[in-house]
Amino acid sequence: MAQNLLDTIWATMMDVLPIALVIIGFQSLVIRRPIPNIKRVGFGFVYVLVGLAFFLLGLEMALFPIGKLMAQQLTAPEFIMGVEHVSGASNSPDWNQYIWVYVFALAIGFSTTIAEPSLLAVALKAHQVSGGVIGVWGLRIAVAIGVALGIALGAYRIITGTPLHWYIIAGYVIVLFQTLFAPRMIIPLAYDSGGVTTSTVTVPLVAALGLGLASHIPGRNPVFDGFGLIAFASLFPIITVMAYAQISDWWAKYH
């Protein structure tokens, strides 16, 4: 385990190395001024490194094996139709037999987003910059609802085998209309929240779900149909965050 931890710390350091080189390079060659509170910032960087390493290793140990196994078991034909009904390849289940898959997609999308460190970072910053108007939990819950809906709909798409781009384009049209009506200050933050949702915690589990679905459903090719869940998970939070601002605006006006 100590070896694993060292490996993970090493991998995280390699991951950070390009960022560190860029910053140190520009700091010493272009800005030519020491970083204020350099010691504190340095310690902070070490905290981030060690923290991420522990976080990733812990996910590998605790969450990913059981989460991936779950995704496989829930999408297996034996679970969907009951063992006695799995006779031939001919009887493929209807989309509405996958009820537990949708519930799982909703629940796992929501809960992993709440634990996503980069979303937490953006929420803390937004709370600070907005002078407390935007709540840390309010924003995170809005984003998490978006990811949950996105992944559930993405699972439905894989199950029905409908083309990805129609969903994405419809989503863009909704975003476009909301942009016209949403409070101006939320718009950049809403757009940003699409990109921050899908990282360390969410992606591996969601990918396992997509792969499980695409490899168990007759007629789906895991190589082609497994993609696209991440795209849903990045699109829907934009919609829900703008909706959150619109609803709180409306609430403040009439109450």
Next chain:
Amino acid sequence: MPSAFLKTLIGSFYDLLPIIVVIGFFQFAVLQQPIPNLLEILVGAFFVLIGLTLFVQGLEMGLFPLGESLAFAFAKKGSLTWLLIFAFALGFGTTVAEPALIAVAQEAAKVAAEGHVIEGTQQARSDYAFGLRLTVALSVGFAIVIGVLRIIRGWPVQYLIIGGYLGVMMMTLFAPPEIIGIAYDSGGVTTSTITVPLVTALGVGLASSIRGRNPMVDGFGLIAFASLTPMIFVMAYGMMG
């Protein structure tokens, strides 16, 4: 210090609680199975808790102040050229080595080989994957440059984003179908856990140090650009391939 640590620790526990509830519910109520390797899972969960707590502490101490002090230093220096070069280097440098992107690029090479877009050889595949990584890294560098320029000039974010969406839709019509899913996903994988706080602090710092800019309206949006441009660039890459 210890009380701040304890407060963050409790906060992290609440952050992780939903996952614990979801996994527990599905394991016991739906799949009706016992938890395998309980000890390892408990140790892992403890690591996740400690890791998240340290990360949040380090965020406030290191990444946020660093991003802000860089923004202030560049604003004080007043050289737009250097700022844009820095923006490009930050976007490109943080993306090209991103593990999630490396994984997606390899997956994409497999898809391309199966769709007979490229030859099935190992060499062709790794060339394709490397080309894709460079493409995405270039597109993120480009995105941060545009995003920083936008903060400085005060352009409204929605016109650029909507323009970008129209670009994605147009490209979707012409791109080969097998690249579309990968292109859409590549927008989500580019922004890592360390890049996001740094870039956010940089944007907010720039917007607060330039007169007439509102950090809320102008400071956010960099991440949005970094998730949008890879989609366009990857589809273009697929069309050239």
